[in-house]
Amino acid sequence: xxxxxxxxxxxxxxxxxxxxxxxxxxxxxxxxxxxxxxxxxxxxxxxxxxxxxxxxxxxxxxxxxxxxxxxxxxxxxxxxxxxxxxxxxxxxxxxxxxxxxxxxxxxxxxxxxxx
Numbered sequence: 001x002x003x004x005x006x007x008x009x010x011x012x013x014x015x016x017x018x019x020x021x022x023x024x025x026x027x028x029x030x031x032x033x034x035x036x037x038x039x040x041x042x043x044x045x046x047x048x049x050x051x052x053x054x055x056x057x058x059x060x061x062x063x064x065x066x067x068x069x070x071x072x073x074x075x076x077x078x079x080x081x082x083x084x085x086x087x088x089x090x091x092x093x094x095x096x097x098x099x100x101x102x103x104x105x106x107x108x109x110x111x112x113x114x115x
Contacts (some may be wrong), residue, residue: 002034012043019050027055027068035068045075052084053093060094060102069094069102 002022006012012022023043026034035055039045046054053061056077059069069090082089086096094102 002037006041012038012041013047015049019048021047021049023047023055024049024053024058027059027072028062030063030065030068032067032071035071039075045072046078046081048081048083052082054078054081054083054090056090057081057083057088057093060090060099061097063099063102065101 015021016025020028021043023035023038023045024047026038045056048054049058054077056069056072056079059072063069077090079091080089083093086092088096093099
């Protein structure tokens with residue numbers, strides 16, 4: 001459906017009432033093929049919602065398991081970016097939410113720490 005919408009001219013950068021773009025929603029629902037497709041079509045990996053959260057921050061805070069955090073890190077997101085409300089980085093969000101699986105292993109956790 002996403003591919004069809006984009007082929008018909010839909011704008012993936014449009015936001016909903018909470019400021020989420022299509023990539024934010026794909027991350028929240030952990031839909032890896034859609035995340036990959038949106039990135040391949042030029043969706044900004046560091047786009048922010050109304051609270052200043054990037055897709056990586058949402059993944060670190062809310063995703064269960066190592067994906068999509070591990071996948072997003074392959075595209076060199078701004079690791080030192082902080083949200084507008086709590087001033088947290090993605091690593092801070094993973095820690096404060098108790099999301100130990102967001103690290104996805106030592107290499108991902110180390111990359112988040114090297115901010």
